[in-house]
Amino acid sequence: MEHSTQAVGRHGAATITVRHAVIDLLRRLGITSVFANPGSTELPMFRDFPEDFRYVLGLQEAVVVGMADGYAQATGNAALVNLHSAAGVGNAMGNIFTAYKNRTPLIVTAGQQARSILPFDPFLAASQATELPKPYVKWSIEPARAADVPLAIARAWHIAMQEPKGPVFVSIPVDDWDQPAEMVESTQVSTRARPEPALVSLVSEALAGCRNPAFVVGAEVDRAGAWDEVVQLAEQQSASVYVAPMSSRCSFPEDHPLFAGFLPAMREKIVSLLEGHDVILVLGAPAFSYHVEGRGPHVPAGATLFQIIDDPATAAWTPVGTSIVANLKLGLSDLIAASPPTSREYPAPRRAAERAQATEVISAAFALQTLAEVRKANDVVVEEAPSARPVMQRYLPFTRAHTFFTMASGGLGYGMPAAVGVALAKPENRVIALIGDGSSMYSPQAIWSAVQLDLPITFVILNNARYAALQEFAPVFGFAPTDPVQGTDLSGLDFVALAKGMGCEGVRVSHAGHLKAALEQALASGETRLVEIVIG
Known part of the structure; x- marks a missing residue:
């Protein structure tokens, strides 16, 4: 390990290299799996690969990003992806786009040609490397100096993990890995926001005074680990619980008596299904995701919409109601504490599906x-x-x-x-x-x-x-x-x-x-x- 990550300075003293500083940083961040498809401009990163790290090989770059996405979502920590220059990033772009929409924290690195020959448009160079993955990364950088690479990766991790989470991109010239650098000091940055108390009180008052509340849950509930809080609040308020259109996670038990089903990505059908609810609380989802053009109101007449979402950009385009930008677990915990249990009875349960029968051609x-x-x-x-x-x-x-x-x-x-x-x-x-x-x-x-x-x-x-x-x-x-x-x-x-x-x-x-x-x-x-x- 020491031999592989240190260089010898002009006076014979050992010098910390970019590789040494990055590996040490990744180890402290709990990132010891590298999802990758190898290329020439990435090889120096993996020379004398440390024994406590795992190289997860994908046979195509889209596979690499998809594997990292699943791993990051399941662990809750950012995953490290290594791609090959412009061609590799291009192959991976479909799943980088998906990671962005999934709110998956990924540190996507890509090799770049040596700095000394970049002015000559060399083979395998990535022209304007930082622009290629935009706008589907939260942040993109090619550090100005080799010595800045470890700090760039540290910053990338913090940005990827900040809610709303998502992928970030770091382009790294091939000759940077053996250059001298300094170790990155450990820092701690808050990644979750708490809701404004006045707005929590507003939602609590609306729930207390309504006749027939509905919750619409999205993927951010499961990502935030707020499953138990949603169940508790729904039971406390006797609220029908729908799944948001196109939700990519399960955020409420689908066998629960309060489970009301799935909303389609069509405005008129959403309004029809939510008809009769006077307070609609959207949790961890847009209000709403549409797939085709629609017309008319976004919520039924007489209904008031509230939303708790960790993404200020999503809150900004929500067309009606009141949006609260906050972490879902913190927001729901505060709302539960502020909301007394209701005396409303549970709504009628969702009708069970008729049992499918065996036929000559399997349905x-x-x-x-x-x-x-x-x-x-x-x-x-x-x-x-x-x-x-x-x-x-x-x-x-x-x-x-x-x-x-x-x-x-x-x-x-x-x-x-x-x-x-x-x-x-x-x-x-x-x-x-x-x-x-x-x-x-x-x-x-x-x-x-x-x-x-x-x-x-x-x-x-x-x-x-x-x-x-x-x-x-x-x-x-x-x-x-x-x-x-x-x-x-x-x-x-x-x-x-x-x-x-x-x-x-x-x-x-x-x-x-x-x-x-x-x-x-x-x-x-x-x-x-x-x-x-x-x-x-």
């Missing part, structure tokens, strides 16, 4: 109902099956915190590598990657990483041989029900063969009677397995 509902039957409550599901998500929300309920992850961006290629990162961070849990056939082709290299790391992941591929989400969405844009939608057929894919080529055992299930046993065997194996389910 998505039957597939997900079967998965729910074999899954343990603490098994973690990482989902990227957009067309099956409404079905999943009826037939695959989540009842515990930190057991559901998906992408908040709508960009594909996140789910399979994110499952690898989650499994690395949660070795005590089984992980299920629930992926659509179209989604799975964006980053299937993640299967190889899972096998190499010997992770207990079951990749469940829902294969309907098409981009079903696009076909189902086409009528919104004027397609007739029978009109063909170009570029949406996906015939001829063999996911079992694909998995086998990466060292993963797999099975293809096309008969409903074989499904339960196939899923049970894969989950019980303790290995990386793939189950391809042919659905209609």
